[in-house]
Amino acid sequence: MKANYHTHTTRCGHAKGADEDYVRAALSRGFGVLGFSDHVPWPYASGFTSPTVRMHIGELPGYLRSVRDLKARYAGKIEVLAGFECEHFPAYMGWLEDMAREQKLDYLILGNHHDQTDETGMYFGNTTTAAQIRAYVDSTIKGLQTGLFSYLAHPDLFMRRYRPFDENCRAAAHELCQACREMGVPMEYNLHMRHVFGSPEAAGYPCAPFFEIVLAERVPVLLGVDAHAPEELSDPFEWDRALGELAPFGELFLDHVPLRGFGE
Numbered sequence: 001m002k003a004n005y006h007t008h009t010t011r012c013g014h015a016k017g018a019d020e021d022y023v024r025a026a027l028s029r030g031f032g033v034l035g036f037s038d039h040v041p042w043p044y045a046s047g048f049t050s051p052t053v054r055m056h057i058g059e060l061p062g063y064l065r066s067v068r069d070l071k072a073r074y075a076g077k078i079e080v081l082a083g084f085e086c087e088h089f090p091a092y093m094g095w096l097e098d099m100a101r102e103q104k105l106d107y108l109i110l111g112n113h114h115d116q117t118d119e120t121g122m123y124f125g126n127t128t129t130a131a132q133i134r135a136y137v138d139s140t141i142k143g144l145q146t147g148l149f150s151y152l153a154h155p156d157l158f159m160r161r162y163r164p165f166d167e168n169c170r171a172a173a174h175e176l177c178q179a180c181r182e183m184g185v186p187m188e189y190n191l192h193m194r195h196v197f198g199s200p201e202a203a204g205y206p207c208a209p210f211f212e213i214v215l216a217e218r219v220p221v222l223l224g225v226d227a228h229a230p231e232e233l234s235d236p237f238e239w240d241r242a243l244g245e246l247a248p249f250g251e252l253f254l255d256h257v258p259l260r261g262f263g264e
Contacts, residue, residue, distance in 0.1 A: 003256045004233065005035035005109065006085065006153060006188065006224035011055035011063055012039045015228035019066045023074055025230035029239075033079045033256060036067045037109050040084035042092050048119045064103060081106040081259070085153060088143030089117045097148060100262040107259040109188075111153035112140045125160040130168045133158055137172045141179040150259045152180060153224060154190035156211075160204035173210050177217035186254055187219055189246060191238045192226030206242075215249055222254040 007022055008015040019036070026034040039054035055063060064082055071080035083106050086096060100108055115121035115135050124136045136158045144152065155176050159169065180187055189206050214221060223242055227233050246253050 002029075002031045003033035003035070004031060004223070004225045004227065005033070005037060005081070005083070005107065005150070005257065005259075006190070006226045007034060007036045007038075007233070008085075008226070008228050009036065009038045009055075009063065009066075011059050012053055012228075013055075014053060017230040020070060021230040022227060022233060023070050023078060023080060025227075025232075025234040027074075027078055028234050029236060031078060031233070033081065034233075035081035035083055035107065036063075037083040037085045037107070038063060039111075040086045040096065040108075042089060042117070043095055044117075044119060045091065046119050053113070053118070060099075060103075083107040083109065083150075083259075085109050085111040086149070087112050087114055087118070088139050088146070089114075090142070091117065093146055093148075097146075100148070104261075104263040106261050106263070107150040108148050108262075109151055109153045110140070110143045110149040110185075111157075112136065112143055113157065115139055125157050127158040127160070127162050133162070133168050133172050137175050140176060144179045144183045144185055147183065148260070149185060150257055151186045151188055151222060152176070153188045154192075154205055154226070155180075155187045155214075156190075156205040156207040159207040159210060160193070165207065165209040169207075169210065170213065173213040174217065177214055177219045180219050181217065186257060187214055187221050188224040189221050189242055190224050190226050191242055192224075192228060192232070194238050195229075195232045195235075206245075208245075211246075215252070218252060220252045220254050221246060221249055222257055
């Protein structure tokens with residue numbers, strides 16, 4: 001089975017293409033499963049109304065209608081799933097679980113971009129200090145411990161700008177691996193930055209030394225396109241290169257993931 005569970009839509013403000021274009025692109029490359037997991041729209045208590053990387057909460061019903069319509073229309077050709085990519089924002093985790101159950105989502109993934117909330121918190125992709133790595137690890141482990149998430153997206157996000165891969169990074173990788181093992185949550189080998197920047201050296205992640213530790217710790221991994229444009233799904237280059245890079249994982253490489261769904 002060829003599956004991608006990490007797919008965005010134009011509602012997030014930094015992706016392009018119609019929802020159906022992603023399904024058609026996935027079909028063109030032989031995917032059997034396409035999961036939509038756009039950035040979840042949080043119910044900001046502060047009245048924050050201008051997030052730059054996610055849909056407005058009023059767009060949530062239309063997003064789910066669109067994905068489920070595609071699921072019905074392409075049944076028998078490809079399995080289309082409805083989910084969200086979420087951070088661990090402590091103030092909103094109760095709302096997230098309630099919403100996931102009310103909407104009977106197929107899954108959630110943990111993509112821990114910001115500290116506490118994107119209303120005021122730092123973006124972990126801009127991490128440059130040991131203290132910021134500590135904040136990312138602590139927040140991400142707390143997110144894993146909620147039990148809400150089917151996998152950890154781009155676990156090496158903190159390496160997007162941090163250089164070099166030092167003892168702080170090694171310690172972070174080991175802690176994240178231990179938490180994923182304890183919770184039975186795989187890690188994602190994320191391909192989006194390569195599509196954006198065109199080379200692994202410029203992208204920052206996936207980070208090879210990080211995944212060497214993941215392999216040594218025996219944590220299962222899956223590929224995630226993190227598609228922000230249909231052509232990221234239809235272009236085989238990065239996917240095929242990543243398959244070669246992940247060959248040492250053997251049976252630890254997952255071609256599909258048992259999802260922690262919220263349906264009845």
